[in-house]
Amino acid sequence: MELFFQAVVNGLQMGFLYALLAVGLTIIWGLMEMINFAHGEFLMLGMFGAWWLSTTLRLDPLLAIVPLGLAMYGLGVLIYEQLMRRVQLGDPFTQIFATVGLLFLIQNSAVAVFTSDYRFVNDTLLTRWSGVKLQLLGLTIGVPLLIGALLALVLFLLLYLLIDRTEFGLALQATSEDREAAMLVGIRPQRMFAVAWGLGAALVAVAGAILANFFAVYPQVGLQFTVLAYAIVALGGFGSILGTLLAALLVGVVQSVTVIYLPPAFKDAFVFGSYLLIGLFRPQGLFGRF
Amino acid sequence: MAGSSVGRGSGGRGRLLTLAVAAVIAVAYPIPLQVGGYTYFQTVGFLVLLNAMLGVGWNVIGGWAGQFDFGPQVFLAVGAYTALIVLIHLGLGPWVGMVAGIALAVVLCALVTYPLTRLRGHYFAIATVAIWMIAQPIGATWEFINGSRGLFVPMKPAAGAVDAVWTLQFSGARKALAFYYVALALFALTVYVAHVVERSKLGFYFRAVRDDQEGAEGIGIDSRLYKVLARSITAAVYAAGGVLYAFWALAVFPEQALDLNWSVLPMMATVVGGIGRLWGPALGAVILIPISQVMSTTLGTGPLAGRGVDLIVYGLIIIVIAAVRPTGLLSLPWSRWARAWSPAPSASAPSGDAAFRP
Amino acid sequence: MAALLELQAATKRFGGLVANKDVSLRIDAGEIVGLIGPNGAGKTTLFNCITGYMHPDAGRILFDGADVSRTGPNRISHLGIARTWQVVRTFGRMTVLENVVCGALARTNRVTEAEARAQRLLAFTGLGGKETMRAANLTLADKKRLEIARALATQPRLLLLDEAMSGLTPLETATAVDLVRRIHGELGLTLCIVEHVMEVVMPLSHRVVVLDYGVKIAEGPPAAVVRNELVIKAYLGEHYRERG
Numbered sequence: 001m002e003l004f005f006q007a008v009v010n011g012l013q014m015g016f017l018y019a020l021l022a023v024g025l026t027i028i029w030g031l032m033e034m035i036n037f038a039h040g041e042f043l044m045l046g047m048f049g050a051w052w053l054s055t056t057l058r059l060d061p062l063l064a065i066v067p068l069g070l071a072m073y074g075l076g077v078l079i080y081e082q083l084m085r086r087v088q089l090g091d092p093f094t095q096i097f098a099t100v101g102l103l104f105l106i107q108n109s110a111v112a113v114f115t116s117d118y119r120f121v122n123d124t125l126l127t128r129w130s131g132v133k134l135q136l137l138g139l140t141i142g143v144p145l146l147i148g149a150l151l152a153l154v155l156f157l158l159l160y161l162l163i164d165r166t167e168f169g170l171a172l173q174a175t176s177e178d179r180e181a182a183m184l185v186g187i188r189p190q191r192m193f194a195v196a197w198g199l200g201a202a203l204v205a206v207a208g209a210i211l212a213n214f215f216a217v218y219p220q221v222g223l224q225f226t227v228l229a230y231a232i233v234a235l236g237g238f239g240s241i242l243g244t245l246l247a248a249l250l251v252g253v254v255q256s257v258t259v260i261y262l263p264p265a266f267k268d269a270f271v272f273g274s275y276l277l278i279g280l281f282r283p284q285g286l287f288g289r290f
Numbered sequence: 291m292a293g294s295s296v297g298r299g300s301g302g303r304g305r306l307l308t309l310a311v312a313a314v315i316a317v318a319y320p321i322p323l324q325v326g327g328y329t330y331f332q333t334v335g336f337l338v339l340l341n342a343m344l345g346v347g348w349n350v351i352g353g354w355a356g357q358f359d360f361g362p363q364v365f366l367a368v369g370a371y372t373a374l375i376v377l378i379h380l381g382l383g384p385w386v387g388m389v390a391g392i393a394l395a396v397v398l399c400a401l402v403t404y405p406l407t408r409l410r411g412h413y414f415a416i417a418t419v420a421i422w423m424i425a426q427p428i429g430a431t432w433e434f435i436n437g438s439r440g441l442f443v444p445m446k447p448a449a450g451a452v453d454a455v456w457t458l459q460f461s462g463a464r465k466a467l468a469f470y471y472v473a474l475a476l477f478a479l480t481v482y483v484a485h486v487v488e489r490s491k492l493g494f495y496f497r498a499v500r501d502d503q504e505g506a507e508g509i510g511i512d513s514r515l516y517k518v519l520a521r522s523i524t525a526a527v528y529a530a531g532g533v534l535y536a537f538w539a540l541a542v543f544p545e546q547a548l549d550l551n552w553s554v555l556p557m558m559a560t561v562v563g564g565i566g567r568l569w570g571p572a573l574g575a576v577i578l579i580p581i582s583q584v585m586s587t588t589l590g591t592g593p594l595a596g597r598g599v600d601l602i603v604y605g606l607i608i609i610v611i612a613a614v615r616p617t618g619l620l621s622l623p624w625s626r627w628a629r630a631w632s633p634a635p636s637a638s639a640p641s642g643d644a645a646f647r648p
Numbered sequence: 649m650a651a652l653l654e655l656q657a658a659t660k661r662f663g664g665l666v667a668n669k670d671v672s673l674r675i676d677a678g679e680i681v682g683l684i685g686p687n688g689a690g691k692t693t694l695f696n697c698i699t700g701y702m703h704p705d706a707g708r709i710l711f712d713g714a715d716v717s718r719t720g721p722n723r724i725s726h727l728g729i730a731r732t733w734q735v736v737r738t739f740g741r742m743t744v745l746e747n748v749v750c751g752a753l754a755r756t757n758r759v760t761e762a763e764a765r766a767q768r769l770l771a772f773t774g775l776g777g778k779e780t781m782r783a784a785n786l787t788l789a790d791k792k793r794l795e796i797a798r799a800l801a802t803q804p805r806l807l808l809l810d811e812a813m814s815g816l817t818p819l820e821t822a823t824a825v826d827l828v829r830r831i832h833g834e835l836g837l838t839l840c841i842v843e844h845v846m847e848v849v850m851p852l853s854h855r856v857v858v859l860d861y862g863v864k865i866a867e868g869p870p871a872a873v874v875r876n877e878l879v880i881k882a883y884l885g886e887h888y889r890e891r892g
Contacts, residue, residue, distance in 0.1 A: 035412035083613045090616045092411035096358045097561070097619050101608025104554075104601040111598035227423055230416045265427035272420035279409045279417060491753045491762075498750045501739035508699060508733075509802050510725035510754035566741075620741075 002138070007256040009139050015252025016149035019156050019245045020207040021225060022232035024200030026244045027163075029233055032176065032193055034084060035095060038102035039229055040222030042072060042201045046208025047217045048110060051121050054212075060124045061209045062151065068209050069202040076201025080194045088193070103222070110219035119217040126213040148210045155206065159199075160241050172196065204229070224268055231275035316474055324467050332466035336538065338579045339473035340531055343480045345556035345563070345571025347527025350484065352557065353566040354493065355520035356500025358411070360553050361418030362521075362528045364425045365395040367547035369529025370536035374441045375434075384458045388533040395529035396522045403521045407514035410503075422548065429544030440543035443536065458537040469538050476534060477572075480527055484568055487523065496520050497566075528552070555579070558604050561611075565620055650713055652677040652838050653698065653729075653806055657707035660693050660862075667693040669862045670707065675806070680832055680839045682853035682870070684846075686882060689859040691842045692734055695808050699731050700724040711806070725754060730804035732795045734811050734842075740784035744775055747783050747794055751801030766801060772834075773797040773827060789820040796827065800835065807831065809841045813848050821848060828852060850874065858882075 025039050049068045050061035079102065087098045121127060126144035134141040163169035175182040175192040182189060215221070228251065236247030251271050258270045320332045344366075351359045372394050373387025406417045430438045447461065448454035460468040487493050498506040499513045499520075506513055536542045555578070556571060563574030582600045611619055651674035660668040667690045675681050683691050696702040698709055700721040709717045716724055739747050748769055752762035770776050773793045778786070783794060792812055799807060809828070813821050825848055831837050843849040849856065850870040858866040858873060860882040866873050873879055 029412075033412075035415065037415075083609055087612050087616045091356075091620075093352075093356055093358055094612060094616050094619045096412060096415050097608060098612035098616075100358075100360075101605045101612060103605070105605030105609060108598040108601040108605065112602060223419070224423065227416060227419055231420070234413070263427070263431055265430055269424045269427055272423050275420050276406065276417055279413055280405045489759060491757050491759060494746065494750050494753055494759070497742055497746075498739050501741050502737050504701070504721075505733070505737045505739065506750070507701075507721035508725060508731055509751045509798060510722050511750070512722045 003260055004257065006139055007260055008253050009141060010145070011253035011256030012249055013141075013145045013149040013252070014256065015249035016152040016156070017207060017211060018228065018232060018252050019248035020152040020210070021204050022229040022236070022248050023156060023159060023241060023244050024203035024207075025229045025233050026236065026241060027172075027196050027203075028200040029230075032088070032196060034088065035092070035099060036102075036200075037096065037099040037226060038106055038222075039200075039204060040224070040226030041103055041106040042076070042204045042222075043208040043211070043225050044110060044217075044219060044222040045075075045106065046072060046205030047212040047215070047221065048114060048119075048219075049205065050209035050212040051119050051217045054121050054124055058123075061121060061212050062125055065206045065209045069206045072205035073198040073202040076198040077194045079201070080197035084197065085190065085193070107219050107222060114219060116219055121212045121217065124213060144213060148213060152207065152210060155203070156245060159203065163241055168195075227272060227275070228268065231271050231278075234275055234278050320467055320470050324463075327463075329463060329466040332470045334580060334583050336466065336470045336473050337583075338575045339470070339477045340534060341555045341559055341579060342572040342575035343473070343477045344528060344531050344552065345559040345575055346477075346480050346484050346568070347524045347531070348553070348556040349560050349565065349568075349571055350487070350496070350527070351517075351520045351524040353560060353570070354488070354496040354500065355517055356497075357517055357520070358415040359418045359521065359524065360415060360550070361422040362524050363548050363550065363552035364422055365399060365525035365528040366532035366535070366552050367425070367429060367542075367544065368395040368398060368525075369532030370542045370547050371435050371441065371532075372529070373533040373536055374443065374542055378441070378444060383456050384533055384537050385456065388530055391529040391533050392526045395525040399522045399525035400518050403518050404514065407517045422550075426544065426548055429548055435542075435544075438544055440541050442541045445540070458534075469534075473534060476530060480530070481568065481572070488568060492516070492519060554601070554604070558607075561608070561619055651675060651710075652712060653840075654710040655694075655698070655707065656710070658694070658697060658704040658709060659706040660690070660697055660702060661705050666862050668697065668704070668859075671859070671862070671864050672707075673857050673864065673867065675838060675840055677805070677838050678836070679854045680828075680841065680852055682849040682856040683840055683842045683859065684844070684849055684856060685859035688861075690862040691859055692810060693862075694859070695731060695810055695842065698724075698808065699729055725802055725804075728803075728805040729808065730799035730802050730806070731808040732792070732799055732810055732812055734814075736788065736791045736795055738783040738786070738791050738794050738798070740782070742783060743779065744770065744781050744783055744786070744794055745779035748797045748801050751798035754802040762801075766797075769797045769800050772830070773800070774823065788815050789817075789824070792816070792824070793827070796831075800831065800837075804837065806838045806840065809839065809843075811842055811844065813843060813845050821845065824848075825852060 021043060024042075025036065028034055028036055028039075046068055049071070050064050053059040053064045053067075054061055083098060083102070084095075087095045126147060129144050129147075130142075132143040134143055134146065161169075163172060171182070171187045172192055172195070174185070175187055175189050179189050182192075232247045232251050233244060234247075235250065236243030236245070251274075254270055254274065255267055259267050262269075320335060323331045344362075348359065348362060351357050351362070369388070369391035372391035373384050376382050376387040376390050377384065402421060406414060406421075409417055429435070435441055446457065446459055448457055448459045454460055454468065455472070458472065495506070495511050495516045496519075498509075498511055499516050503513045532547065535547075539546070555575075559574030559578050560571045561574065562577055563572065564570035585599055585603075608619065653675040655671055655673050657670045657672050658668055659666065659670055671690075671694060673681075683694070685691055693702065697704050698716075700716065700719050700723065703718050707717075708715055711724070711727055711729060714727070716727065719727070739750065742750070745763070745766055748766035749759065749762045752765040752769075753759070756762050756765075767776075767779070770779060773796055775790060775793055775797060778790065783791065786794060796807075796809075796812070812828075813824055816824060828839065828841070829852070832839055841849060841852065853870055855868060856866075856870050856873045857864060858876070858879050860878075865878045865882060866876045868876075
């Protein structure tokens with residue numbers, strides 16, 4: 001039983017990280033209904049970026065999130081303007097295929113440059129504290145994961161404020177709600193979409209930089225996180241930021257608890273299974289829209 | 291593309307002629323190579339044919355029904371494992387195993403896919419990946435199929451040529467050649483079946499669902515049913531391919547049988563050769579696989595060894611086409627001459643009509 | 649005699665918006681019924697509910713006596729209701745002939761038989777000679793005719809036309825009106841037409857039903873509806889009444 005609660009606590013912490021990972025997709029998918037098979041590849045780039053900066057420049061991943069975030073923002077905007085903008089108005093098949101092409105390109109460029117070997121981030125703030133634990137209510141809480149989770153939560157809340165409380169965020173919401181009406185009030189949808197892609201890429205890359213402290217870094221790590229992100233966004237209601245957070249926490253917990261009872265290989269199976277179930281029984285997600 | 295009325299005349303005869311020439315080449319291709327003592331080229335030919343066959347299969351759900359599917363490799367694994375189980379536990383040969391494998395794959399596909407047909411485009415595509423990801427740990431840990439230790443084809447020297455074909459046990463220098471011809475036969479059969487489907491009610495309904503699902507419902511098409519049927523045909527082809535693969539590779543491991551490349555290569559072949567067109571996948575496979583082989587032999591020992599480069603190139607191809615001419619992913623310009631053969635409808639622009647908004 | 653189509657207090661809500669409120673109407677076999685009303689009155693929503701793309705939140709829809717309130721679109725097509733769309737939709741990547749063949753396959757499994765029927769319907773709707781053109785390349789007027797031909801191929805008893813005349817030139821409109829008359833006269837179909845073009849609806853319809861803000865505000869022969877105070881206020885404007 002105690003094992004169960006322990007798993008729940010760990011799961012919640014992972015959940016905050018997952019929330020950061022998924023919220024970029026919430027913006028792109030929820031806003032523009034654009035699928036992105038390469039979402040996990042941005043994560044992978046964030047992870048590799050953090051690893052590389054850490055090993056060559058001794059820059060801590062937690063600090064690296066700034067340059068990485070900016071760089072990935074630029075990449076996201078570039079991808080939108082050069083590729084996605086052109087397929088946006090076409091049929092879904094082509095849109096999907098275009099991002100699959102992106103997946104092939106990014107993932108295998110990483111293989112070409114870094115090889116498929118697993119890399120690990122060492123000697124960073126969080127990894128140095130990897131043994132440090134907190135005792136709370138009879139449960140053991142690892143401090144590094146806690147810090148990572150809190151950082152993710154802070155970023156997440158900043159994003160929420162951006163979307164919900166700023167004029168820019170309102171413009172973004174307006175564009176998703178009704179593109180033509182948004183144009184009538186002077187909003188340029190193309191610019192909104194470009195920013196959405198930039199933000200989405202930056203957020204998931206930052207999540208990757210934090211995750212690099214806890215997971216192995218390798219080029220193929222992206223796809224499972226892509227599906228995980230989709231499961232979270234679907235559960236959370238396609239476009240609801242708060243919903244994404246709740247769904248991410250749920251997913252983190254489900255994952256964590258599953259490992260107690262099933263072999264670790266099945267860690268994600270339950271989450272993916274729930275994506276399928278949601279699609280069938282409650283397509284609007286657990287928490288509805290916005 | 292109407293069954294009998296359109297496509298006859300000189301276009302039709304030219305097509306028949308090209309077909310005949312291609313058939314002769316396909317049958318004769320390995321003979322001089324075999325005589326010359328090679329086996330490598332026969333193996334490449336085998337891979338081309340296998341992937342072309344899978345491409346024709348993928349085209350049914352992807353090209354005709356228009357549903358992006360990243361998961362048919364699950365059914366390839368089903369076919370491969372079923373045939374091996376049938377052989378190991380029941381002593382029945384691979385052709386029996388193939389029938390069983392196809393049947394099982396189709397049933398599984400129908401059961402798993404029907405609920406998912408409520409999902410649209412993107413969501414459905416992700417769902418196919420999710421199913422694949424659930425299949426992976428199952429394949430790796432299921433004791434009945436030996437998990438990641440894999441299942442091996444029990445070797446039993448065949449008693450004569452007929453028995454060899456029945457048991458798909460070929461040995462020595464003839465092995466690559468024999469599998470080439472078996473693959474050729476299966477490929478031809480697959481193309482024939484696809485041809486029949488294309489001109490049938492199924493073919494029409496698949497394309498209607500692709501072009502406008504809501505509009506299709508309005509003229510009596512149960513879009514969910516037809517998506518399942520399309521995917522089941524793809525599953526059947528993949529299962530058959532899986533059996534062929536199993537007996538060629540002499541062993542089945544979950545990681546290999548479930549490899550995403552079983553989707554990627556046929557998909558790429560279909561795009562390069564012309565989505566929605568019957569011969570598209572074959573054309574694409576003939577182009578892509580030899581190139582991929584050349585790339586791996588020339589780069590084989592260098593720093594770029596490994597599949598990475600193929601996929602980088604594929605990725606670039608897709609992205610460039612998508613950015614420069616988005617409709618090109620639906621039909622590439624150099625398949626225009628292929629259009630003259632295959633009386634399938636041209637496919638250069640999406641429908642452009644309004645999507646249904648409640 | 650039982651009505652072919654009957655709506656009993658059909659209500660449809662979208663969140664807080666009531667698109668259709670207690671709409672009751674009946675359409676008898678052989679009629680041409682016009683359905684008019686300002687934009688946003690709920691006409692297309694009504695069509696969507698009748699054809700199964702949406703389901704009423706309250707009330708019932710009966711077709712030939714059978715309750716189809718919760719029936720899906722493809723089943724409703726089989727039962728005998730066909731429709732065209734406010735914004736025209738065809739199978740753009742298929743040819744004109746193939747589009748209609750898809751419709752005809754609702755009643756037969758044999759492609760050759762479906763093709764024969766399709767050819768006849770293309771001739772009937774004036775698209776003869778355009779069989780091998782890609783649907784996406786047609787003019788708007790031809791696309792609308794294709795939509796109609798495809799719908800007719802399913803051998804419906806009731807055909808719902810959603811603003812079939814919108815976007816047409818006067819000449820195209822006249823041809824379309826003629827087609828509607830022939831569908832009614834030669835094929836014996838019952839029709840319900842949503843239209844904004846009064847000059848089309850009034851002469852064609854036996855009866856007119858008027859919706860405003862989701863509610864039926866008038867019903868009757870065109871001449872009577874045109875003089876109805878509520879209708880004039882909501883929709884037609886003083887101008888039309890003065891013109892008579």
